Amino acid sequence: MLAIVRRGAAGGAVAQRLLAACPDAELLAPASPDAFGALLRRLSTAGTTLVALGPLEDVAQAVQPGPDTAPVVVVAENGRAVVPLCGARAGGDELARQIGAALGITAAITSxxxxxxxxxxxxxxxxxxxxxGLMAPEVRAELDRAQDILGYIPYVRMAGPFRPDQTVHVSDNREELDRARHAFALAAAGRHVVVVSSGDPGIFAMAAALFEALERGDDPAWGQVDLVVLPGISAAQAAAARAGAPLGHDFCVISLSDNLKSWATIERRLAAAAGADLVLALYNPISRARPWQLDRAFEVLRQIRDAATPVVLGRDIGRPGESLTTTRLGEVRSDMVDMRTVVIVGSSTTRVLPRRDGKTWVYTPRWHEA
Amino acid sequence: MLAIVRRGAAGGAVAQRLLAACPDAELLAPASPDAFGALLRRLSTAGTTLVALGPLEDVAQAVQPGPDTAPVVVVAENGRAVVPLCGARAGGDELARQIGAALGITAAITSxxxxxxxxxxxxxxxxxxxxxGLMAPEVRAELDRAQDILGYIPYVRMAGPFRPDQTVHVSDNREELDRARHAFALAAAGRHVVVVSSGDPGIFAMAAALFEALERGDDPAWGQVDLVVLPGISAAQAAAARAGAPLGHDFCVISLSDNLKSWATIERRLAAAAGADLVLALYNPISRARPWQLDRAFEVLRQIRDAATPVVLGRDIGRPGESLTTTRLGEVRSDMVDMRTVVIVGSSTTRVLPRRDGKTWVYTPRWHEA
Known part of the structure; x- marks a missing residue:
């Protein structure tokens, strides 16, 4: 039997993660610090394996570690430390490692x-x-084999549903590096971990964040993890396919987010790509924190490209409620675009053809004059 | 009963395509022009539906068309014309259309x-x-439903095997526009046609050629075809995933083929992309007809990018015998590359990390200074 004993009101979120990691455990929450110590002592004496959520010192005083004591693992209330206090060889080390993996931290094994x-x-x-229908079978198989799935909430939902024996760790979209570290900690503890990205993980998505975490990380165990990147069809490709073949010739893919690079760098790249007559696929075109950048980007492009240049706006292509708009560089405005839109701006040769449904095809021919 | 009657030795290849299109037909090859006429007359009088492979005039003299004659369809020995001569309403028109679809031409229906x-x-x-494992399920389903499959031989082989009721039309890689026209003719005749590309059909592949054929084509029936583009994971994405995440930040995709654009345009684009510090993925890097261009491209890049810039050479990634080489811009030479290699040249921030197997990871961080 395994009991998780929680001291007082703190550590509620951690307790929930422990329960998710040890689904057969019983969660006990004594009313006072004194009751916490007394309960631990009683359970430990009775040979119960314990996970104590509270200060190591308090737990050590309560259970009085001895050579034959049942395993007791202590977890900090903020979830940032896990220590096998007693019964390390009788399963305590292993339990601490499991908990560490679930919390994304390394267990302080001292035996x-x-x-x-x-x-x-x-x-x-x-x-x-x-x-x-557009997800690679290899990706599906990897998800089906995974023990832990990490990712931004809507992507995890898109990848699911998952089985009860699979643990899902969702997080906000702005926590890529934390998510990457958590993933490495789980995998270093022996887990089979999958980090999900929409589109291609190597195109403005989680793959680069994982390598960044690996490079900065100081745990040599991370380098021993069997690390793989499985590609996917990107949002730009899906939008291009729906529109025709606007990426049919030389093109570039640029993120308009200036969170991690300067806006000057972005403008320089836009101007260079427009000047070299590359088709442009623009990711992260707009957000609440970046309201004016997209219109400025269109301005930069209009100084170089003709106003008649075809522009494709693909929103949520391949998802329910997808929309595809084709317009011209002279007419496109940022209020036609949101953060879930990929913007494709044609080259000088990109052409528009009528479609039998009254809409249009957009394609860039294989040839290029001059 | 349906008989294909062939005059003499000519038209053998066309006869084989007719047999493939009409698997229940009997192929008859009389020894002389006189025997050809006599056989046609006898079969037509007996009410046999005929496909005659020979000059229209000779066939018309032999069968003596009348209002109650069984269907006779005449096919030119070079496969470039098909005419329903008799029994048009009794099935001749429909048979001519079917044969036209199989040959990729429009039947000369005059009734x-x-x-x-x-x-x-x-x-x-x-x-x-x-x-x-990297082909989208939607693509697999489309291939399974297809009646006609067209493409460059190795790609058709990669997409197969196909069922006996599916017709495979293979062609050489340099016949994209002809293949596109053939595909439209088949589809306009009511067939379910799939054109296969490796990678993504919208990235230096068949999609642009199809739209080019559609725009130039003068058959309004082509515009009525239910035309769709289904995307795929490109060679650059597969190579990038194997190498780590070299495309993790702004990048461009450029073909080094100067078949359809000038070499000056290519050099200008390479210099602009290098100057804007984009990662470069180079397609069609080299061929027998273009032996010096790749070394010249490396020269252009070396004038702008540091010699230490990581370079990834991905050959046949995802296929048997795949190979992945990581090197540096200062060291890469064209003899390390062939036409089945994708060349990825990093940006100023692209980094190399050791891998547990002694090889290296290459990735481009999400951040960019300056």
Missing amino acids: GTPPAPVPGRLAVVGLGPGKA | GTPPAPVPGRLAVVGLGPGKA
Whole structure:
């Protein structure tokens, strides 16, 4: 039997994660610090394996560690430390490692001969634009084999549903580096971990964040993880396919987000790409925090490209409620675009053809004059 | 009963295509022009539906068309014309259309009231880099439903095997526009046609050629075809995933083929992309007809980018015998590359990390200074 004993009101979120990691455990929450110590002592004496959520010192005083004590693992209330206090060889080390993996931290194993760690697998996968029919079978298989799935909430939902034996760790979209570290910690503890990205994980998505975490990380175990990147069909490709073949010739893919690069760099790249007559696919075109940048980008492009240049706006292509708009560089405005739109701006040769449904095809021929 | 009657030795290839299109037909090859006429007359009198492979005039003299004659369809020995000579309303028109579709030409239907054509479906699909696990399920389903499959031989092989009721039309890689026209003719005749590309059909592949054929084509029936583009994972994405995440930040995709654009345009684009510090993915890097261009491209890039810039060479990634080489811009030479290699040249921020197997990861961080 395994009991999770929680001291007082703090640590509620951590307790929930422990329960998710040890679904057979019983969660006990004594009313006072004194009751916490008394309960631990009673359970430990009775041979119950314990996960104590509270200060190490308090737990050590309560259970009085001895050579034959049942395993007791202590977890900090903020979830940032896990220590096998007693019964390390009787399963305490292993339990601490499991909990560490679930919390994305390394267990403070101090016993003499830890078993050689079995490095896990960490796959960062591309779900494609958002419909099952455009997700690679290899990605589906990797998701089906995973023990832990990490990602931004809507992408995890898109990749699911998952089985009860699979643990899902959702997080906000702005926590890429934290998510990457958590993924490495889980995999280093032997878990089979999948980090999900929409589109292609290598195109403005999680793959680069994982390598960044790996490079900055100081845990050598991370380098032993079986790390793979599985590609996917990107949003630009899905939008291009729906529109015709606007990327049919030389093109570039540029993010308009100036969170991690200067706006001057972005303008310089836009001008260079427009000057070299490349088709442009623009990611992260707009957000609440970046309201004026897209109109400025269109201005930069209009100084170089003709106003008649075809522009494709693909929103949520491949997902429910998708929309595709084709317009011209002279007419496009930022209020036609939101953060879920990919903007494709044609080259000087990009052409518009009528479609049988009254809409238009947009394509860039293979030839280029001059 | 349906008989294909062939005059003499000419038209053998066309006869084989007719047999493929009409698997229940009997192929008869009389020894002389006189025997050809006599056989046609005898079969027609007996009420046999005929496909005659020979000059229209000779056939017309032999069968003596009348109002109650069984259908006779005449096909030119070079396969470039098909004419329903007799029994048009008794099935001759329909048979001529079927044969036209199989040969990729329009049947010369001259009877008064042709049935409204049922436009077919034409899908240009991306097989991905070359393994089943990276092909989108939608593409697989489209291939399974197709009646006619067209493409460059190795890609058709990669997409197969196909069923006996599916017709495969293979062609050489340099015949994109002819293949596109053939595909439209088949689809306009009501067939379900799939054109296969490796990678993404919208990235230096068949989609642009199809729209080019559609725009130039003067058959209004082509515009009625249910035309769709199904995207796929491109070679650059597969190579990038294997290497790490070199396309993790702004990048461009440029073909080094100067078949359809001037070399000056290519050099200008390379210099602009290098100057704007975009990662470059180079397609069609080299061929027997273009032996010096790749070294010249490296020279252009070396004038702008540091010699230490990481370079990834991905050959046949996702196919048997794939190879991945990471090197530096100062060291890369064209003899390390062939036409099946994608060349990825990093930006100023692209980084190299050690890998547990002694190889290296290459990735471009999400941030960019300056």
